[in-house]
Amino acid sequence: MRRIAFVAALLFTAAPALAGGLTLEQIMASPDWIGQPVENPYWSVDGHNLYYSLKRDGDPVRDLYHVNAAGGTGTRLDPAAMAQAEGPAVYDRSHTHAAFILHGDVFLVDLASGRRMQVTRSPQPESSPQFSADGRTLQFRDGNDWYGYDLASGITSPTAILKFADDPQAQQPDALERQQLALFSTLREMKADRDARHARQQALDVADPGRAPQPFWLGDKVKAVDTELSPDGRWMLVVTEPAHRDDGKAPGVIHYVTDSGYTEVQKARDYVGRNDPAPQSLLLLDLSAHKVWPLATNTLPGIKDDPLKAIRDQTIAALEKAGHGDEAKALKAPAVRPVTIASEGSGGGIVWSDDGNQAAVQLRAIDNKDRWIASVDFASHALVPQDRLHDGAWINWSFNDFGWLKDGRTLWYLSEASGWSRLYVKPLDGKAKALIDNSRFEVSQPQLSEDGQWFYVLANKLAPYSYDVYRLPSGGGPLTRVTQYEGVDGFTLSPDGSRLAVLHSAPYLLSQLAVQDAAGGAPRELTDTMKSAYTAQPWIQPQFVEVPSSHGAGVVYAKYYGPADETDAPDSRPAVIFVHGAGYLQDVSKQETYYIREQMFQNLLVQQGYVVLDMDYRGSAGYGRDWRDAIYRKMGHPELEDLLDGKAWLVQHHGVDPKRVGIYGGSYGGFMTEMALLRAPGQFAAGAALRPPADWATYNHEYTSNILNDPQLDPEAYKASSPIEYAQNLQDPLLIEHGLIDDNVMASDSIRLYQRFVELHKKNFWISLYPLERHDFEHADDWYDEYRRIDELFDTYVKRRGA
Template identity: 75%
Template sequence: MRRLLLAGLIALTVLPVAAEPATSAQPLDLETIMANPDWMGHAVENPYWSIDGRSLYYSLKRDGSPVHDLYRVDPATGQSTKLDPAAMANAEGPAVYDRAHQHAAFILHGDVFLVDLGSGRRVQVTRSSQPESSPQFSADGRSLQFRESNNWYVYDIASGVTSPAAVLKFTDDPQAKTPDALQQQQLDLFKELRQNKDDKDAEHAEQQALAAADPTRAPLPFYLGDKAQLLDTELSPDGRWMLVVTQPAHHDDGKAPYVIHYVAESGYTETEDARTYVGRNDPAPQSVLLLDLSAHKQYPLSTDNLPGIKDDPLKAIRDKTVAALEKAGKDDEAKALKAPDVRPITMYSMDSGTAGITWSEDGRNAALEFLSIDSKDRWIATVDFNKHALVPQHRLHNDAWINWIFNDFGWLKDGRTLWYLSEETGYSQLYTKSVDGSAKALTSGKFEVSEPQLSNDGKWFYLRTNQVAPYSYDVYRVPSSGGALSRVTQYGGMDQFALSPDDNQLAVLHSSAYVLPQLAVQGAQGGTPRELTNTMKPGFTAHAWIQPKIIEVPSSHGAGVIYAKYYGPADETDALSSRPAVIFVHGAGYLQDVSESATYYQHEQLFNNLLVQQGYVVLDMDYRASEGYGSAWRTAIYRQMGHPELEDLLDGKAWLVKNHGVDPKRVGIYGGSYGGFMTEIALLRAPGEFAAGAAQRPPADWITYNDQYTSNILNDPQIDPEAYKISSPITYAENLRDPLLINHGLIDDNVMASDSLRLYERFVELHKKNFWISLYPLERHEFEHADSWYDEYRRIDELFETWVKPGTTH
């Protein structure tokens, strides 16, 4: 569950561990490995190029503080400088350029800056208490556009005047109101009232005429009614059009559960609203308006012509549930499940949080990306500005669900050719399509393509792919007109990149097992990289950490192979014939932990080292539902969460028994979030297979998780109650026979602590034994405090020492 159990597997990067001698033979201990992670070092974050391409900026967390400092590094020498507050005044933000490359603009501390590239003159365009964002140049290069929330402004470069692009009012137009019967009677009876109305109408007409003829005036407002709520606005680069995304104004989001703060600064117990449960109310449907800013007219853009939008992909499931409800005499509930005539949609949400809308550079074309609320379809459509209508360009359908990544799209430099990612072959690949032509695949194969970046000259796409092996990622490039896909970097653990303004260099973040993201620079066509940072701490890199071995576990259920990381002693020649083992289960569900990059699970990786030191071997598997292996691997869990994954974990256990002398009765299991869910599923659906399990912050009943994640995989609980029943650990509570430790933060607003408390109460009522719960009053989903990390893993360590290592029978 990327949004669920993952704080973000973002660009991790690495300097090879070999750069630091592994000299430390000091035994590991829990106090050290669960300490504040500052002792390991820091990840280099968010690199971007300076406007002139001669420097790179990056962020680095400050020791002992959540504050991140900004650094500037010279790619030629590798010399880095931390910018103090005074130097920050002359820093730059990630830049955008006009088409003629005469000006650049960026956001710094929430304000807009403009730079003349010829003279180097820098102008601060705004200085406001509200942050601005999204700078873009007009198609003719004469003005700079930017937004403050959903209000767009246009800065005229020659005059220095800033004006609103449009004024939106979500009320009815008072001048457009037709008199009702009583008002008309008043006007018919009284001359003075008629004169007053005529005067107001004349003044309004004069204001409209002046606004139309005089460009120095602020624009007249668009009245959009009181039945809609504004979500997003996107302004065309030519300044002619605006797309406005709305939802119903009074949509009921459903009742929100509480997070309870038992330990609060006030000394009183405090409550906090959390997110609603899945199925308590569907997400609000969204609509799009097209505003003609020149003619001052508005047009709704109907989505009724999107192919398949009137289909019901859930018909078979819906009919079965409706029949069961009608048989039970629940006619009202059955009626509520009737399929809509036209499926409701939402806009795809971009990484910036804005709606899925992209304009061509000349502003003459716009593309919009829609998702069906039932998660089965994604559409890309363009706008016919003459007919004020959508033109469907591409439909991606999945009987399970559309992925929440691999949805990037945009325009080539010609302004008439779309590019987009699609999983239609089973793997994310890159395509182009002219607005009046057919699609063309630029990449193909059984590997994933992501993070496409079009070069500034428009000739190349730079991509992140795992073409060599599912666990190995690098930068590749392919001509935007079509051609061979060629490899640019050679890291295997490449996680993020940024192309220089002149298209000649790549800034690359790369990582490895025990090295957090580091920054390098190399030629955009390939070549030897120059390493620019080394932010790991000597005390950490000096330890002889176990390099995980990436292995292939054969599936006994027709899934091919399951990639995994194996942690074991360096010398296994004298391995015991019967040894204990632990399986670590990564979280998020859709996350890839078996890769050559640094892991998101730093504490767990160090704990795995400690377990090996104590005599265990450890396996970490990318079970089905994990990222990086195509859509069939991802959607294998549709309507049956926990089932294919458990088959894979049991295959992993069998591999350990066969290949590393593991005692099948001495295997423990642990994980957090989705990994905690799988730990509970393993113990409750396969009792006796695992000697003990530790579940951190686990979802125990999917009906109490959120809509955004859960309904994708299990549909709506009213339509598909059986999927929730068979997928939830609480359903199998009566099967508990193996020791289970549950650890949960009490102020977790992602997976509520009530999930674990409800399961705990079921165990109490079922008179179960050997189950424990540990609650952490100051922790949310992602634990932040070293004391909590230590306490959590002390309990896990003791659990395994008691029930797994000695082979206790129970």
């Protein structure tokens, strides 16, 4: 009978309205009615103006805008004006010239005269413009190929030609070829002619700098992942990986509603542990001497250790005991741990000093336990270790910025070595020094001023949820607060270093652009892209609260949504706990939330008589390494403890009925909703899990292996962390909602869990599938249907429970 009542509620419950007349249907409509956040601001070449992007209403196209940094109204650039726009600029060391990329082509500007010249006009996009150390050449790349534009002659030429094949001239004849040459004089003459022409060509190439360079033959066993050219044009570093690897078996995403009318299958990403990242290697190319040296990694400290030895030995022993000897052999530790160098989003890369005399390389172990920064010794053609960051859990995918001070001999980098992201400097032959001592806050987005005197950073020094720009001397000294927003999203220095362009936001304010002096002072607001239909609503400002942990974690920061006046609140009222996604994400902050619609839904719930709590449970960003690492090998366990503490806090401080608390969230929040209902049955009256990972063994490698290792190596971590392993515990109503073409968390996760519930004869579980949605829902009808069901679930099983 309860199921029948719930279905009836789904069909007939009317959408409630806020005090301002806003309905659920309005909340879940296209967010264009709210306004648009300012995106990707950058300075004009002369530093007088700023460019930024705004999404158009009604479609995903981003328009480019232009505004005077001294104040004024932003102007949208039409196609004709776009032709005269600029891109984010780079400058030569003397600030004589600037360069930028516009519509994929390279442009050069003479700063004294303002003369602008288009350097390339090609169908393929160029990128990464940089000036040579002497300022005579503008360097840029096309894919992994680098070119140099000579400012004096106007000639563009490749700086190096990379051939991923064997040098045909260097191949030694085999036995049959030797026999042929021995037998036939004509073949010997032809070969001698070829050798003579090749020798002549080599001599001309060496003697005449006006010719294209000789190719580097790097063999067919590898392919380029990244290339980086030194500013002096002498050296190139090439990151390679094996050219031929088995991509492994990938799952398919089935599209049922298609333009063609036929069911279509899309190949999706691999499962974790089924196709580990390719090991990468590093080559050093001397472009002047035309020589190649491999840069070995076996001298990096700890590279031959096995940080997973205890887990490995236990798993191998279990496999051997079960008679799975081949699987046990496959888990043997490598003699030298493989690394990645160019790893998008998770640390890695190459940085040259301004003069091109030094290079720094950041490497990361594929097992996720170590990050190294090494310099390159060009005389001995070797890597020189400068810093090792080890984490017994996993190295963060954030806080991996690094670079050189202006002296070209001192490295700077971020590190969590102290437990918090801090900024360090290290001379090549000296000891590392923390520029900020004893800090228990996060430092990110470091930017070195043009004169090299200051670092500007984003930090949550005032409180974990309060972000502003700070600055400190590059040699060390006091950390000074520059902005006063408590909700800075990002910033960029002006070309002369005197001003900051600041993106800032607030809980009901999308990112806006302001300018202020780099030393501090009053900002000038340059944009207001919010719409009155949204700003006129009586939104509930979240209260930032500290929930005591009963498990030794200190306090858990949270946002509390409740009525403005709680003096007449009922003694026993319903509540909802919202669980943010991504795991490592911070939603308790004074910046705008990623969850704009969900925040409006929290308002709607309060109007209906609920109170709402949104917690930064353990594993969330913003609280240091130990908070992040707490979930290692046990996802869903410390977080659930924190959520239960949140529930207890609501009961104690806000008169919440412990039997009338609902829970919901999407992605990681959906995972936690399932873990809450399945690992703590009876604690929550109902839960709604949106696009939830139900079995971590079917999620992607980059995220999951960090926290749980590989499933073949650490099966117990996956068993402890996956909701499907606790399916037998379901007793509270659970609504699962999933996009059918989700290629991040596949819908098969939810469908497999649903089948487990069917086989276990469970009751009060439902699944709602959306044929045209991926992981991030895009269509207003689906958003509305999704939250209508959530609202009615809570109304039936939370609010009315016991009524």
